[in-house]
Amino acid sequence: MTDPRPRHLLLAASAFAVLMTAACGGTTIDDAQEEDTSGPTGTADPDAEIPEGLKMDFLPKQLNNPYSDIVNEGGAVAVEELAGEFTERGGTEPTADSQVEYINAASQAGSDVIVIAANDPDAVCPSLDQARDNGAAIVGYDSNANCTDIFVNQSSDELIGRTLVEMISEQIGGEGTFAVLSATPNATNQNAWIAAMEEVLAEEEYADLELVDTVYGNDDDLQSFQEMQGLMQSHPDLDGVVSPTTVGIAAAARYVSDSEYKGEVAITGLGTPNQMREFVEDGTVDSFALWNPEELGYLAGYAGAALSAGRITGAEGETFEAGDLGDYTVEADGEIVLGPPTVFDADNIDDFDF
Ligand code: RAM
Numbered sequence: 001m002t003d004p005r006p007r008h009l010l011l012a013a014s015a016f017a018v019l020m021t022a023a024c025g026g027t028t029i030d031d032a033q034e035e036d037t038s039g040p041t042g043t044a045d046p047d048a049e050i051p052e053g054l055k056m057d058f059l060p061k062q063l064n065n066p067y068s069d070i071v072n073e074g075g076a077v078a079v080e081e082l083a084g085e086f087t088e089r090g091g092t093e094p095t096a097d098s099q100v101e102y103i104n105a106a107s108q109a110g111s112d113v114i115v116i117a118a119n120d121p122d123a124v125c126p127s128l129d130q131a132r133d134n135g136a137a138i139v140g141y142d143s144n145a146n147c148t149d150i151f152v153n154q155s156s157d158e159l160i161g162r163t164l165v166e167m168i169s170e171q172i173g174g175e176g177t178f179a180v181l182s183a184t185p186n187a188t189n190q191n192a193w194i195a196a197m198e199e200v201l202a203e204e205e206y207a208d209l210e211l212v213d214t215v216y217g218n219d220d221d222l223q224s225f226q227e228m229q230g231l232m233q234s235h236p237d238l239d240g241v242v243s244p245t246t247v248g249i250a251a252a253a254r255y256v257s258d259s260e261y262k263g264e265v266a267i268t269g270l271g272t273p274n275q276m277r278e279f280v281e282d283g284t285v286d287s288f289a290l291w292n293p294e295e296l297g298y299l300a301g302y303a304g305a306a307l308s309a310g311r312i313t314g315a316e317g318e319t320f321e322a323g324d325l326g327d328y329t330v331e332a333d334g335e336i337v338l339g340p341p342t343v344f345d346a347d348n349i350d351d352f353d354f
Helices: 007-019 066-081 096-108 125-133 157-171 188-201 221-234 246-257 273-281 293-309
Strands: 055-059 085-088 113-116 137-141 150-153 176-182 209-216 240-243 266-269 287-290 319-321 327-329 335-337 342-345
Touching: 055 066, 055 096, 055 293, 066 085, 066 246, 066 293, 096 113, 096 125, 113 125, 113 293, 125 137, 137 293, 150 293, 157 188, 157 209, 157 240, 157 266, 157 287, 176 188, 176 221, 176 246, 188 209, 209 221, 221 240, 221 246, 240 246, 246 266, 246 273, 266 287, 273 342, 293 319, 293 327
Parallel strands: 055 085, 055 113, 113 137, 137 150, 150 335, 176 209, 176 240, 240 266
Antiparallel strands: 287 342, 319 327
16 A cells, blocks of 8 residues: 655655654643633743654544545644644534534543634634643644634735635636635634635725625535525626635536536636646636645644644744744744645646645
8 A cells, every 4th residue: 555645745754753752741731821821821942842642633624525634634644753643533514513522522532732623713712722721732724713822824814815816806807796605604714815805805906806795605515516506596697706615616616617607707716736627627717726735734733743842832933843844933823824825727737636
């Protein structure tokens, strides 16, 4: 069997297998702080050892999402390099209720680090706060909650919003109407990106672009397909759709590729090259964007271990090494940004395999 780890990360695995030493406490949680325990506590020690056997639990929004599968593969690579214990926990629906159950299970199992893509910014917080009281460092990735210690963001929200607006504007010739096909209504990341798009749309350059509707496919393929169909029924003259979710954009493209709207309605947003390739090849989609999801999980793994060990506390300006990806700096509000998104089109899509 081939090793499932991506090639560029494999290279790092051997080099970093050396990191482990004796186990010690594992968290920097200041027990004295009682109410809002999120945010930096204590002082960072950049040389602190990362203990062997850190229990790191990755909770994506849902399990059956091709995007989070890739993200968590990257997380597993990082945890292996750090000689930790990787566990993925979650249900098949992207709901906060199901996440609460898995947060509690992780905490009861003695989790040192919970890495979560929150389905709601607040509903998961009471159980995350309890998990923190029980010794876990709390890391947001993909979609943040209001009570995480740090947040590993795929890119800046502003840049993602701007990239989405630039793509739709270019594809519909700078003027016309478009809709957003989002994931779930409470997802922090989706809402932050839609808000960022609205800010960019207010700029003079985009005065002739109008966002006429926002609908939610709940990161379910069939629901997203039906929402796309519904959009065309409610807005037969729509010029384009932006779907900032990998599930939504693939479903929207599939609907359009087989319909009278092919070539008439632009579909763009955030998707994986492997899911979108056929729609770029058949001319349904001109361009779309994403980052490397595997690198997001890998970075979250390293960031979580650094936080748990006390190498960082989440304060702005702290730096840490993220294995093969190099050094990262904690920005304002404990945010760690992976990097700029890549735009994929017919010219470059075959250079990517995720
Ligand atoms: C979907 C999810 C995820 C988002 C990606 C781009 O898979 O909604 O949260 O970051 O798309």
